[in-house]
Every structure is written in structure tokens, then in C-alpha cells.
Amino acid sequence: MGFSADTLRDRVAIVTGASQGIGRAIAVELARVGAHVAVxxxxxxxxxxxxxxVRAEGRRALAVxxxxxxxRQVDGAVAQTLSAFGRIDIxxxxxxxRIRSPLEDLPRSEWDAMVATNLTGVFLFSQAVGRVMIRQRAGKIINVxxxxxxxxxxxxxxYAAAKAGAAVLTLSLGAEWAKHGITVNAVAPGPVETEGVLEVWKTPAMIAQASRDVPLQRLGRPEEIAWAVIFVASDQANFMTGETVYVSGGPRVANREDTK
Ligand SMILES: NC(=O)c1ccc[n+]([C@@H]2O[C@H](COP(=O)([O-])OP(=O)(O)OC[C@H]3O[C@@H](n4cnc5c(N)ncnc54)[C@H](OP(=O)(O)O)[C@@H]3O)[C@@H](O)[C@H]2O)c1
Known part of the structure; x- marks a missing residue:
């Protein structure tokens, strides 16, 4: 059974990084199950x-x-969303x-950019929206x-270090904000075919190799990450906080059958 148009009916969501890839799929799939979305x-x-x-699904949308x-921009985006929709539920x-580079060659500016987007951005948005959710005494935060x-x-x-930081921030905030009625969880994708990933895996051979490394032998589709986000955002996940849901095509384990 799939989700219904009532799963998140009239909830208000903000999705960051929604212009392409997984974020675009999350915005559209949230709209399909009833949410209004600020992208x-x-x-x-x-x-x-x-x-x-999002509007084509019959929901309200705001592009910020x-x-x-x-x-300053994060505070502005949250203020615009509040003034358009009156509340923020998700x-x-x-x-x-991400960029691929041996660490010995990674410029300091790239380290800073990776931490700013993948970790500091999670802090800034969670803090700004968290203050709204604390007043509401309800909310769902999902970190990809x-x-x-x-x-x-x-x-x-x-990139991996910044994502590990976001994962532990998820654990801490899940525990810290439970008393406010806010859940904080993470969805951790494995390789998913998106515009961003195709900038890193530039050739068909690299994509084929990446697929072979996945136990299920294929890359994920952006919608497959969005469906996990919908579950975590739904009332069916109300007893879950500080957790990470892996949607990865299977874990990478030490021993490979094909090396026998
Ligand atoms: N695809 C995968 O295989 C994979 C695997 C594991 C985890 N993930 C995670 O899943 C998320 C989405 O991945 P994706 O593959 O869909 O990425 P993507 O195709 O590279 O898209 C990245 C999105 O983030 C936005 N963005 C980048 N820097 C930003 C900034 N400083 N401020 C605001 N927005 C910013 C981009 O939009 P603008 O350029 O318009 O700002 C774009 O919408 C990421 O957090 C990624 O780390 C992806």
C-alpha cells in the first residue's frame, strides 16, 4: 500500500536543496501526500x-x-515561509x-564550503525552524x-566528516527537543542517480562500477529517498526520534562473494 493524499494533508514543509535531484523529488512527493511546500x-x-x-499537485508552493x-538568508527564508503559510510542520x-579530491589536495576553501553546506546549514535551519516548532510544540525535522x-x-x-557531524547532530537534537514535541531524524541515502552525482561520476563506466558496488546492483532513484522522508514526517513515525533510516541498496560489508 502506498501513501495517501491524506498522509500529510495541509502540513507545511520546507525542503532545502530542492532545485534538483533528491530535494526536488522530496518536494514533489510531499505535495502528492498533501503538504504545502516552500522550496x-x-x-x-x-x-x-x-x-x-508542487502546485500541479494542488498544493501551495513558495520558491525562496x-x-x-x-x-541571515536562512532567517529570511524561514520568515518568508511563516508569513506565507503561518506555520512550519516539517x-x-x-x-x-560534494567534490571528489584527495585530502592532501583539498583547498581549505573547499573544506569550509563542504562544512558550511552539509553541517552548518543543518544547524542554522534547524535552529531557525526549531524556534518556531518549539512555540508550536510540534514539528518534524528530517536531515538527509x-x-x-x-x-x-x-x-x-x-564530505563524509560533515555528514557524520549531521548524523550526530540528529542524535543530540532528537534527545534535546523531544520534550518540545519535535522529532529529529535522518534519512541516509546510498548512491542515487541525481544531477549532482553525475557531476562526480562522469563516465558510464564509473556509473556501472558504482552500481556493482551496491548489493542490490543498481543506483537508487530520488523518489525512493523521498518515500522514506514521508514516512519519517508522518504520524506513523511519532515514536521515532534521533534515528537514521538507511536507504542504500544494502550495506557495504567487508567480504565480497566475487573474490572467492
Ligand atoms: N545522490 C546521492 O548519491 C547521495 C548519496 C548520499 C547522500 N546524498 C545527499 O542527498 C542530498 C541531495 O543530494 P543530490 O544528489 O540530490 O544533490 P545535487 O543533485 O548535487 O543537488 C544539491 C542541491 O543542494 C542545493 N545546494 C547546494 N549548495 C547549497 C547551499 N549552499 N545552499 C542552498 N542550497 C544548496 C542545490 O541547489 P542550488 O545549486 O540551486 O543551490 C541542489 O538543489 C545531499 O545532502 C547529498 O549529500 C546524496
């Missing part, structure tokens, strides 16, 4: 078509240009940034982290 990222022109997709690493911290935050990553060490 945020830096490129307003790329957000407007996503807002139109915002860099998640900039506190925050999906999905915006992410990564399997890399658990396993580490050769070639993307800074």
Missing part, C-alpha cells in the same frame, strides 16, 4: 519549475532563494555539496545525511 536553494530560477510541480550556510535539511557519514569515503573525506 529553497541558491538558484531561484531553478526553483520556480519545482514550485510549479537561500544559501543554507548564511544565517523541515527537510537536504541541501548538500549519507552512508558516507557512517562508513567514511575515500576521496570525499571532508
Amino acid at each position: 529553497c536553494s541558491r538558484r531561484k530560477d531553478a526553483l520556480e519549475p519545482v514550485a510549479d510541480l 532563494a537561500c544559501d543554507v550556510g548564511d544565517a 523541515l527537510v535539511n537536504n541541501a548538500g555539496y 545525511t549519507s552512508v558516507a557519514g557512517r562508513s567514511g569515503s575515500r576521496g570525499m573525506a571532508a
Whole structure:
């Protein structure tokens, strides 16, 4: 059985990093199950078509240009959402940034950018929306982290470190804000075919290799991450906080059958 249009009927959601990839799928799938959605990222022109997709599902939408690493812009985005919708029920911290580079060559500026988007952005948005949710005495925060935050990553060490930070922030805030009626959980994808990933895996051979590394032998689809987000945002997950749901095509384990 799938979700129904009543699963999140008339809830108000903010989705960061919604201009493409997993964030766009989360915004559209949330609208399909009843939510009104404010979509945020830096490129307003790329957000407007996503807002139109939300409206096409019969819901209200707002496109807000915002860099998640900039506190003033985050406060502005939250204020705009509140003035448009009057409340915020769901925050999906999905915006992410990655580059592949050996750590010895990674410029300090890239480390800072990776931490700003993948970790500081989660802090800033959670704090700004958390203050609203504390007043409401209710809310659901969902952080899109990564399997890399658990396993580490050769070639993307800074990204993995920032995602591990977001995972532990999820644990801490889940415990800290439970008394306010707010749940804080994470959804951790494995490899999912998105515009951003295809910038890192540039050739069909790299994509094929990435698929072979997944136990289920394929990359995920953005909607498959969105469905886990919907579950965590729904009332069916009310007894769950501080947890991480892995949607990864299966864990990477030490021994490979094909090396026998
Ligand atoms: N795809 C995967 O295989 C995979 C695996 C594990 C985890 N994840 C995580 O899932 C999330 C989405 O991944 P994806 O593959 O869909 O990413 P993507 O295609 O690279 O898209 C990234 C999104 O984040 C936005 N963004 C980047 N920097 C931002 C900033 N500073 N402020 C606001 N928005 C910003 C981008 O929009 P603008 O350019 O308009 O700002 C874009 O909408 C990320 O957190 C990623 O780490 C993905």
C-alpha cells in the first residue's frame, strides 16, 4: 500500500536543496501526500519549475532563494515561509555539496564550503525552524545525511566528516527537543542517480562500477529517498526520534562473494 493524499494533508514543509535531484523529488512527493511546500536553494530560477510541480499537485508552493550556510538568508527564508503559510510542520535539511579530491589536495576553501553546506546549514535551519516548532510544540525535522557519514569515503573525506557531524547532530537534537514535541531524524541515502552525482561520476563506466558496488546492483532513484522522508514526517513515525533510516541498496560489508 502506498501513501495517501491524506498522509500529510495541509502540513507545511520546507525542503532545502530542492532545485534538483533528491530535494526536488522530496518536494514533489510531499505535495502528492498533501503538504504545502516552500522550496529553497541558491538558484531561484531553478526553483520556480519545482514550485510549479508542487502546485500541479494542488498544493501551495513558495520558491525562496537561500544559501543554507548564511544565517541571515536562512532567517529570511524561514520568515518568508511563516508569513506565507503561518506555520512550519516539517523541515527537510537536504541541501548538500560534494567534490571528489584527495585530502592532501583539498583547498581549505573547499573544506569550509563542504562544512558550511552539509553541517552548518543543518544547524542554522534547524535552529531557525526549531524556534518556531518549539512555540508550536510540534514539528518534524528530517536531515538527509549519507552512508558516507557512517562508513567514511575515500576521496570525499571532508564530505563524509560533515555528514557524520549531521548524523550526530540528529542524535543530540532528537534527545534535546523531544520534550518540545519535535522529532529529529535522518534519512541516509546510498548512491542515487541525481544531477549532482553525475557531476562526480562522469563516465558510464564509473556509473556501472558504482552500481556493482551496491548489493542490490543498481543506483537508487530520488523518489525512493523521498518515500522514506514521508514516512519519517508522518504520524506513523511519532515514536521515532534521533534515528537514521538507511536507504542504500544494502550495506557495504567487508567480504565480497566475487573474490572467492
Ligand atoms: N545522490 C546521492 O548519491 C547521495 C548519496 C548520499 C547522500 N546524498 C545527499 O542527498 C542530498 C541531495 O543530494 P543530490 O544528489 O540530490 O544533490 P545535487 O543533485 O548535487 O543537488 C544539491 C542541491 O543542494 C542545493 N545546494 C547546494 N549548495 C547549497 C547551499 N549552499 N545552499 C542552498 N542550497 C544548496 C542545490 O541547489 P542550488 O545549486 O540551486 O543551490 C541542489 O538543489 C545531499 O545532502 C547529498 O549529500 C546524496
